[in-house]
Amino acid sequence: MAEVKIQAESRTEFGKGAARRIRRDNKVPAVLYGHGSDPVHITLPGHDTMLALKTANALLFIEVEGGESHLALPKQVQRDPLKGYIEHVDLVIVKRGEKVQVEVAVHLEGEAVSDALVVTEHPSILVEAEATHIPESITVSVEGLEIGAQIHASDLKLPTGATLAIEPDTLVVNVTAQPTAEQVDAEMAEAGVEKDEPVAAAAE
Numbered sequence: 001m002a003e004v005k006i007q008a009e010s011r012t013e014f015g016k017g018a019a020r021r022i023r024r025d026n027k028v029p030a031v032l033y034g035h036g037s038d039p040v041h042i043t044l045p046g047h048d049t050m051l052a053l054k055t056a057n058a059l060l061f062i063e064v065e066g067g068e069s070h071l072a073l074p075k076q077v078q079r080d081p082l083k084g085y086i087e088h089v090d091l092v093i094v095k096r097g098e099k100v101q102v103e104v105a106v107h108l109e110g111e112a113v114s115d116a117l118v119v120t121e122h123p124s125i126l127v128e129a130e131a132t133h134i135p136e137s138i139t140v141s142v143e144g145l146e147i148g149a150q151i152h153a154s155d156l157k158l159p160t161g162a163t164l165a166i167e168p169d170t171l172v173v174n175v176t177a178q179p180t181a182e183q184v185d186a187e188m189a190e191a192g193v194e195k196d197e198p199v200a201a202a203a204e
Contacts, residue, residue, distance in 0.1 A: 003061045003071070003132075004052040008042040010065060019088065028086050032062065032070055034093035040064070050086060053077055057102045057134045060091065073100065073131065094131035101128050101165045104135050106156075110143025112175050118142050119174045125153060129162040140173060149175040 011029060013021070019029050028049050032040040042064055052058050053074060062070045072091040079086055094100055103124040112118050125138060138156055154168035179187075 003059050004048075004055075005061045005063065006044055006048050006052060008044050008062050008064045011041040011043045014041070023085075023087065028089055030089040030091055032072055032091045032093055034072075035095070037093065040068075040070070044089065046086070049089065053086065053089070056105055056136065059094075059132060059134065062091070071096065071131065073102070073134075096132055098131050099128050100131050100134070101126055102134055104162075105137045106172060107137040107139050108142055108173070109139055110141045112142050112145040112149075113147065115178050116145065116147050117176050117178045118145070119176060121171045121174055122153075125156065125170075125172065126165040127158065127162045128165045129159075133159075133161050135159040135162055142173060142175065145175045147175055147177050 008030070009027075011018075011022075022029050022043055023046075026046040028044045028046050030042050030044050030049075032042060042062070044062075052060060058074060060072050060074070062072055064070070070091075070093050072093050074089060075092045076090040077086060078088040104127050105124050106120060106122060108118065108120065127135070127138075129135065135158070138158065140151060140156065142151075150171060151173040152168065153164055153166055153170040153172055156164075156172065158164070
C-alpha cells in the first residue's frame, strides 16, 4: 500500500468551539498517539484527508509544520451522521517494519450454483501484517460453490507477509439454499411485518 503524504498544522485550541472553527475552514482536527509518546494534536487539510481515508487502512505520512513527521494509520474516524464529512480522526503512529493488527475487507468474486444464497458471515478479517504492507482486501472465490459449502478463515489465501489474527475455524462465508416465498412470508409474519396486498386492477 502506497504512503499518502499529508501536510499538517500543530493545534493548540481544543474543545467543541475550536473544532467547529477548524471544520469551518475545511480542515479536520486530529490526534497522533502511540509508541509511548505524548498525544500530538494536529489539524489536517479536509479535502486531502477525505481522499486519503477513502482507502481502508490508509498509510499516512504526516508532516507537521516545524519538521516533525510521523507514519500513521487511522484508528478511529468520526463522521457527521447526516452529511458524512469527517469530524475528527485518531491516528496511531507506526514504524517501518513494525507488524500491526488491522481489519481487512473480504471481497467475494464469482457466483455459486443457482438457488444458492451466499452469506458473508465476516465482511472483514483481522490480520497481522507489516504496517507498510497491509493488504487492501482479501479476495474469496465462490464460483460454483454448492449449497452447504463453507469457507473458514483457514481457507483464505492471504497476501505474502500477512497472517491470521483470528481463530482459523472462524466461519467467513456460508452457502445456503435460497429461502422459498413461503419461508419469507413466515419470517415476515413472525417479525410482525404485514405483507403488502396487490393493488386490484381498475375496472374498465
